[in-house]
Amino acid sequence: MRIAISTGGGDAPGLNAVIRAVVLTALQRGWEVLGIQRGFGGLLGEAQPVPITRDAVRGITHLGGTILGTTNRGNPFSWAVKRPDGTVEEWDRSDEVLENFRRLGLNALVIVGGDGTLRIGHRLFLKGMPLVGVPKTIDNDVRGTVITFGFDTAVNTATDAIDKLHSTAESHQRVFVVEVMGRNAGWIALNSGIAGTADVILIPEIPFELDRVCDKIRAREAMGRHFSIVVVSEGAKPRGGVEVIKEAATAGRAERLGGIGEHVAAEIEARTGKESRCVVLGHLQRGGTPTTFDRLLALRFGAAAVRAVEAGEFGRMVALDPPKIVTLPLEEALSGHSGVPLDHDSLQTARDLGISLGD
Numbered sequence: 217m218r219i220a221i222s223t224g225g226g227d228a229p230g231l232n233a234v235i236r237a238v239v240l241t242a243l244q245r246g247w248e249v250l251g252i253q254r255g256f257g258g259l260l261g262e263a264q265p266v267p268i269t270r271d272a273v274r275g276i277t278h279l280g281g282t283i284l285g286t287t288n289r290g291n292p293f294s295w296a297v298k299r300p301d302g303t304v305e306e307w308d309r310s311d312e313v314l315e316n317f318r319r320l321g322l323n324a325l326v327i328v329g330g331d332g333t334l335r336i337g338h339r340l341f342l343k344g345m346p347l348v349g350v351p352k353t354i355d356n357d358v359r360g361t362v363i364t365f366g367f368d369t370a371v372n373t374a375t376d377a378i379d380k381l382h383s384t385a386e387s388h389q390r391v392f393v394v395e396v397m398g399r400n401a402g403w404i405a406l407n408s409g410i411a412g413t414a415d416v417i418l419i420p421e422i423p424f425e426l427d428r429v430c431d432k433i434r435a436r437e438a439m440g441r442h443f444s445i446v447v448v449s450e451g452a453k454p455r456g457g458v459e460v461i462k463e464a465a466t467a468g469r470a471e472r473l474g475g476i477g478e479h480v481a482a483e484i485e486a487r488t489g490k491e492s493r494c495v496v497l498g499h500l501q502r503g504g505t506p507t508t509f510d511r512l513l514a515l516r517f518g519a520a521a522v523r524a525v526e527a528g529e530f531g532r533m534v535a536l537d538p539p540k541i542v543t544l545p546l547e548e549a550l551s552g553h554s555g556v557p558l559d560h561d562s563l564q565t566a567r568d569l570g571i572s573l574g575d
Contacts, residue, residue, distance in 0.1 A: 217242070217245070217246075217248070217249045217323050217324070217325055217525075218247065218250070218320075218321055218322055218476075218493055219238075219242055219248070219249055219323055219324045219325065219326065219522075219525060220246060220249070220250040220251070220252050220265060220317075220320070220322050220324075220325050220326070220449070221234075221235060221238050221239075221249065221250075221251060221252065221268075221284070221325070221326040221327075221328065222251075222252035222253075222255055222256065222258060222259075222284065222325065222326075222327055222328070222330045223235070223255065223282040223284050223285075223286045223329065223352075223353070224255035224256065224286055224287065224288070224290060224327065224328070224329040224332075224333035224336070225247045225255070225286060225288050225329040225330045225332050225333045225353070226286070226288055226330065226353070226354070226502060227280070227281050227282055227286050227502050227503075228298065228352050228353065228354050228364075228365065228366025228369075228502060229280045229365075229366050229369035229370070229502070229503070229504060229505065229510055229512065230352070230365035230366050230369070230505070230506040230511060230514035231280075231281065231282040231286075231328060231352065231366075231514070232273075232277065232279045232280075232281065232283055233276075233277045233365075233506065233510075233511050233514035233515050233518065234281060234328050234350055234352070234365070234514045234515070234517055234518040235251070235268070235273060235276070235282065235283060235284065235328075235518070235520075236273040236276055236277055236518065237514065237515040237516075237517070237518025237519045237521075238326055238518040238519075238521055238522055239268045239269075239270070239272070239273045240270065240273065240448060240523050241518065241519045241522040241523070243270060245522070245526065246324055246347075248267065248472070249267070249268045250265040250266065250267055250268065250320065250322065250356040251265060251266045251267075251283070251284045252265050252284065252325070253265070253266065253284050253285050253361075254284075254285045254286065254287050254290065255285075255286055255287045255290040255329075256290045256292045256313055256336065257287060258284075259312075259313045259316045259317060259501070260290075260292060260295070260309055260312055260313060260316070261501040262290075263285070265320060273459070276368055277511055277515070278311075278505050278506070278511070279439065279505070279541070280341075280502075280503050280504050280505060280506065281503070285568045287443075288332065291332070291336055292308075292309045292310045292313045292336065292340075293308050293309075293310050293336065293339060294306045294307075294308070295307045295308070295309045296434070299360075302556070303376035304414055310339070310340060310343060311343075313340060313345075314340065314343060314344060316347060317542060323346065324346045324347060324348065324525045324530065325337075325345060325346070325347040325348075326347070326348050326349075326350060326518075326521045326522070326525065327348075327349050327350070327354050327441075328349075328350040329350075329351075329352055330351070330352055330353035330355070330357075330358060330364075330521075331353070331357070331550065331553070333349075333352075333440055334349045334351065334358070334533065334546060334549065334550060335545065336342065336548055338355075338531070338546040338547060338550060339351050341530060341531040341546065342531075346525075346528075347526035347529040347530060347531070348521045348524045348525055348529065348530060348532060348533070348543075349521075349532070349533035349534070349535055349546055349549070350381045350517045350521050350533070351364045351517075351533055351534070351535065351549070352364060352365060352366055353366065353367070353396070354366040354367050354369070354370035354397060354404065354501055354502060354552070354556075355367070355397060355398055355399060355400070355401050355403065355404065356403040357399075357400050357401035357403070357553045357554050357555060358402060358533075358549060358553075358554060359548070359549050359550070359551060359552055359553070359554045360431075360470075360533065360535045360544045360548055360549040360554075361533075361534075361536045361537075361549075362535075362536045362537065362538060363513070363536055365506070365510045365513040365514040365517060366502075366506070366510060367403065367404070367510070368431055368506075368507045368510045368513075369504060369505075369506045369507045369510045370397065370404055370501040370502070371404055371407045371408050371503050372507055373500055373504060374394070374396050374405075374408035374412070374447075374497055374501060375407075375411045375412045375495070375531070376403055377394060377410040377414030377495065377497055377500070378394055378408060378409070378411075378413075378414060378445060378447065379412055381394065381445060381495065382412075382443075382445065382460070385443040385445060386442075386443045388443075388491070389442040389443050389490075389491075390443055390490070390491045390492060391433060391443065391444045391445075391446065391481070391484050391485070391488075391490045391491070391492040391493070392444075392445050392446070392492070392493050392494075392495060393446045393448060393477045393478075393480050393481040393484070393492060393494045393495070394414075394441075394445065394446065394447045394448070394477070394494075394495050394497065395448050395449075395450055395476060395477030395478075395494060395495070395496045395497065396447060396448070396449060396450070396473070396497050396501065397449070397450055397497070397498075397501050397502075397558060398419065398420065398449030398450055398451055398452075399420070399449075399450060399451040399459075400420055400451055400553040400555060401419075401420065401421070401449075401451075401474055401553060401554065401555040401556060402417075402418075402419020402420050402421055402422075402449045402451075402452070402555065402556050403555075403556060404419065404449065404501065405417055405419050405447045405448060405449040405452075406419055406556055406563070406566065407562070407568070409446060409447035409560060409571065410565060410569070410571065412445070412565055413445070414445045414446065414447040414571060415432055415433070415436060415444045415445050415446065415571060415572065415574045416429050416432055416444065416445075416447070416571065416573075416574060417446075417447050417448075417566060417571055417572075417573055417574075418444040418446070418449065418452040418476075418480070418573070418574045419448075419449045419450040419452055419556060419573070420449055420451040420452050420453065420555065421461075421555050421556045421558060422558070422563075422573050422574065422575050423453055423454060423455040423457070423574075423575070424452060424453075424454055424455065424573070424574025424575060425454065425455050425574060425575065426454065426480070426483050426484075426487065426574075427487075428572060428574050428575060429446065429480070429484065429572060429574050430483075430484060430487045430488050431572075432444070432572035433484060433488050433490060434488060437488075437490070437563040444490075446480060446481075446484070448476055448477055448480055449476075450473045450477075451476075452574075453474055453476070455575075459473050459476070460473065460474065460475040460476040460479055461473060461474075461475075462474030462475050463479070464540050474478070474496070474498075477494040477495070477496055478496075479495045480494075481493060481494040513536065516535050516536075516541050517536075517541065520534040520541040520543070521534050524543050528538060531546055531547075532544060532545055532546060533545075533546050533549045535549070
């Protein structure tokens with residue numbers, strides 16, 4: 217057997233652990249493993265596939281990032297090509313991906329990615345490519361798995377930042393708005409906000425009203441608490457409004473969200489008179505050493521992906537269904553986003569603790 221592994225989309229802590237698990241598990245079976253660099257770009261001439269040996273994955277479990285590189289602009293079904301006149305044209309190069317896959321003598325591909333990468337993988341599977349998916353996203357919004365690796369580390373990073381902001385917020389009697397990642401799902405904001413004892417948490421699943429946010433800040437002021445912490449997902453939006461877009465969509469790339477934190481901070485200051493500041497954590501949440509939980513989950517996912525290849529379970533994704541790692545059809549996993557259910561216990565916990573959700 218000769219298999220390959222690629223990592224696509226935004227990076228997440230734990231990617232290297234998955235790579236190590238796939239390689240070691242495959243080598244245990246006497247298989248050969250190739251690394252496809254820069255997502256699907258490595259099958260389209262952007263980089264040469266490289267053999268991955270036991271030595272190549274030694275000591276990488278604790279490292280953030282991915283030794284194979286990644287990109288969120290590498291959709292072979294809509295490959296952006298810049299013309300000499302500066303315009304951008306999109307081509308369908310999926311047939312080239314399959315052709316190069318076969319030319320390399322590969323029997324299977326393990327793709328590690330979030331919603332976008334897995335959707336591309338599913339389309340390639342329907343065209344005949346034998347592959348297995350591994351869910352990766354710090355947003356924790358892939359259906360079918362209780363949790364994705366990278367999420368726990370991102371929440372820890374956000375919580376640590378919130379902890380640090382408490383002291384400066386109280387010292388200056390300010391409102392700090394912390395913008396965290398979360399396009400469609402508020403898991404990072406909700407978990408880090410509760411753990412970091414935020415006063416307000418705004419998530420995409422619950423459209424907020426600024427009056428309610430300001431009411432909470434005024435109530436704290438009346439109790440002699442002259443500072444507040446507001447945690448907001450980048451995809452949160454006011455009731456009747458839309459997400460704040462930082463950069464419009466371009467060929468080969470989806471629109472970029474960002475700016476809701478600045479908007480909320482400005483409105484709080486204008487409405488309450490409280491000095492407000494915004495801190496955008498951004499890609500800090502993607503970097504750093506993965507937590508023990510993320511390392512273990514990533515290693516379990518990687519080993520399970522190779523077992524799925526061995527069993528011929530192609531067109532499927534590995535997932536955590538405690539206490540087991542299972543597989544499910546990619547089509548099922550891609551049937552929608554896994555946001556925060558409105559009846560989730562954590563939402564009720566937040567309300568019971570007196571945290572405002574902006575509604």
